[in-house]
Amino acid sequence: MTFQEVRFPDNISRGARGGPERRTQIVELASGDEERNASWANSRRRYDVAYGIRRADNLAAVVAFFEARNGRLYGFRFKDWGDHKSCLPSQIPGPTDQSIGTGDGTTIAFQLVKRYASGAQSWTRAIAKPVAGSVRIALSGVEQSSGWSVDTATGVVTFSAAPGSGVAITAGFEFDVPVRFDTDALDVTLDLERLGSITSIPLLELRR
Structure with missing residues (x-):
């Protein structure tokens, strides 16, 4: 696994959204009952760090971090402020x-x-x-x-x-959580005050 031991900026990750995801198969029977089976033995975490961008400087830091990781190529550390101890x-x-x-x-x-x-x-x-x-x-x-x-x-x-x-x-x-960007493109918008924004910056947990 190509991984770089560097952490995503804490001041931006603090405002991120996300958490654990599981994959469950549900089959509804003719009787109305259902059968449920876990497709994954372990959960996998997803985050969206776009919510942590509040200033143009934050945007610049994210773009620099994205470029240095070559998009989805390199994994990195991410602090999940809700679960890091x-x-x-x-x-x-x-x-x-x-x-x-x-x-x-x-x-x-x-x-x-x-x-x-x-x-x-x-x-x-x-x-x-x-x-x-x-x-x-x-x-x-x-x-x-x-x-x-x-x-x-x-x-x-x-x-x-x-x-x-x-x-x-x-x-x-x-x-920290080992993650990677889950996109190879950042869609950046500049408003009239020249403050940048990105609609979504998804991160995906790396599992062994």
């Missing part, structure tokens, strides 16, 4: 926020994940783009200041020594 948005990430595995005395690498739960149901999302300097790790509830490293391009945490059998491994972090 291992904890609730109002909280500070802590080392016990999310379970990322259990030690077996052999495994040294663990993928960062975030679990979404409601009632008895839950879904676990792999986190591939943690924010540098934000990751905190704990073993059996005790924060570890050393003995591990994290690859901010993949979200994989690697320990210098394998955690012991049965040891709970937890993490807290901030993260």
Whole structure:
């Protein structure tokens, strides 16, 4: 995957619209009942950043960013202001926020994940783009200041020594969403005051 480790401008992403999308097949039966099947095992996020453009300077920044990414060619980081932490948005990430595995005395690498739960149901999302300097790790509830490293391009945490059998491994972090532009053309309009506008700038989450 062609990806550049650069983040879309925060001051524009803050005003974006979007969120998770799922794909469900629904078949209506002759009786009026319906059968539903999930086409995707995981959700995929879509955004429209045109809503974050409020000034001509914002427009110029987006055009420059679009050109530097060659339209849809290169992926990049995007901060989803509604979902960018291992904890609730109002909280500070802590080392016990999310379970990322259990030690077996052999495994040294663990993928960062975030679990979404409601009632008895839950879904676990792999986190591939943690924010540098934000990751905190704990073993059996005790924060570890050393003995591990994290690859901010993949979200994989690697320990210098394998955690012991049965040891709970937890993490807290901030993260970005890997996305790309979902268009190769920007339709820019200039009004009488020479303030630019774009009707839509779609972004699509990149999945492995």
